[in-house]
Amino acid sequence: MILGIDVGGTHTDAALIDGCRVVKKAKVPTDNDSILLSLLEVTKEIIDNSVIPLLERVVLSTTISTNAIVQNKIERVGMLISSGPGVSFDSLNVCPDTHFLSGSINHRGKEMETLNAEEAKRALAHLTSSGIKNIGIVGKFSIRNPKHEFELMELARNQADHVTIGHNMSGRLNFPRRISTTFLNEAVWRIYREFVHNVSDFISRRGVNVPIYILKADGGVMELSGSAEFPVQTILSGPAASIMGIMATTRCKTDSFALDIGGTTTDISVFAEGVPLLEPFGVTIENKKTLIRGLRTRSIGVGGDSVVRMEKGALAIGPDREGPAAGLGGLFPTPTDAMIVLGLTTIGDFQKACNALAPLAESLCCGVKDAAMKIYTETCRKIASASVEFLNEINDAPVYTIHEMLDNRKLEPENLFAVGGPAREMAGEIARLLKTEFDIPCDPQIPVNYEIANAIGAALSRTTAELTVLADTERRLLTIAEEGSQSPIPATFTLAQTAGVCRERLRARMVNTDNFNVEPEIEIVESQEFNIVDEFYTVGRNIRVKGQIKPGIIKECR
DSSP states (O other): OEEEEEEOSSEEEEEEEETTEEEEEEEEEOOTTOHHHHHHHHHHHHOOTTTGGGOOEEEEEEOHHHHHHHTTOOOOOEEEEEOOTTOOGGGGOOSTTEEEOOOEEOTTSOEEEOOOHHHHHHHHHHHHHTTOOEEEEEETTTTTOOHHHHHHHHHHTTTOSEEEEGGGTOSSOOHHHHHHHHHHHHHTHHHHHHHHHHHHHHHHHTTOOSOEEEEOTTSOEEEHHHHTTOGGGGTTHHHHHHHHHHHHHOOOOSOEEEEEEOSSOEEEEEEETTEEBBOSSOOEETTEEOOOOOBOOEEESOOTTEEEEEETTEEEEEEEEOSSBGGGTOSBOOHHHHHHHTTSOOOSOHHHHHHHHHHHHHHTTSOHHHHHHHHHHHHHHHHHHHHHHHHHHHHTSOEEBSSOEETTOOOOOOEEEEESTTHHHHHHHHHHHHHHHHOOOOEEEOOTTGGGHHHHHHHHBOBOEEEEEEEETTTTEEEEGGGTEEEEOOTTOOHHHHHHHHHHHHHHHTTTTOTTTOOOOEEEEEEEEEEEEETTEEEEEEEEEEEEEOOOBSSOOO
């Protein structure tokens, strides 16, 4: 059995899966002040002493890193950056506590200028005197040679509570994105570490002794204990869970919209012939561009519990949520109240919902039921409009899926898959508006267990990883950037051998993870080599190979 838990902004969902069947499911309100209480409540409903010995693994998706960044509940971070010559400091100044240091390594990994240890010590002393205990270290070409990053880490080790070094974040070359990724990883490290500790302790106290995983932005999972060093990998975990849930619970084979309609937000994604899209360069959060590989999604502040008010004589829906719908004990009118009044759902108190909508009806000069219809339609229209805007943005640029880039491919959605609490009530109206107002006919489809699809997606996602291997045959050196390792190679080392090392290391990462007889889908996504010329003679080759284990599901649950 597999236990999947999705900690959303409004609800925490859980699914217990045996084989290809959901045998138990639960949904409880999320306590955003104590995620552990939410985990306690949801697991109480779904597992008991008879289930615990049958569990094979537990997988969570969480909003803790995302929320910390979006709500600016992050720590101060001291950044030590070795940029080398020819780079404007202004373009790299990711936070006020950034120090630029001398020393440089060139694009081939050769040290051109040694690190100035005294300068680095002065910078660290300044950060320490400011009370900063979280340090990020990034060198421009550290992915080719991490020497300077290692030297700075040794200097910072005794002065900092934690240090993140840039080459461990990604093997890709984009220097500004690597700086932002390193900064965000360190900014959420402490709050996420506490989360990992508490979850591990909680699971242990429940008597569960199985691997625990966390869902990443790319729709793959990583071990919870290991994720404590790389919390930034878990940003946008929630939207990834909904995409994986749709993959697991439907037979999507066409271009399609996929919506996860929650209480606070709606997450929008688009599938190309049944395959999710990928951010080609890395996800962006709070205007910070990162190197975190992630599924391509768009979140809007419209959900079933969005506050509805009048602004300048018109209905305004969201983006704020102030508790549940009035019909469920809340204080403010919401789209859920409109659906209660219209009889689209049987939950909640009809009279309380009517009372909440009455002032809006008066402002709109209509009856309560007419006001409810206006709120319901406008809510669906906002989601449909945002979906079309997202689709147009995708079609204006090359389309990247989790498998490949699609050349000259315009997506034309034929289906609308909807999951989340209000999905059944809203999908048909959203599809109608897509057809009548945007000329995009879509067939609305609601998967079985749609209300806890995110938990199913988290439970059934497989491990993913990305690795960059560099071979310099002149220096006779092989570098694996993400692992910070270097090893000798012969001068005759080839592109094929480099790709072989990449595949072997990726396969090794799968050991003791997905024990479900699933062969990892490993692909080489980048492969290039060029001659190294010195005084008109070829003295070696520079080889670069990047591989990945594709996102996917370990089994289907329909």
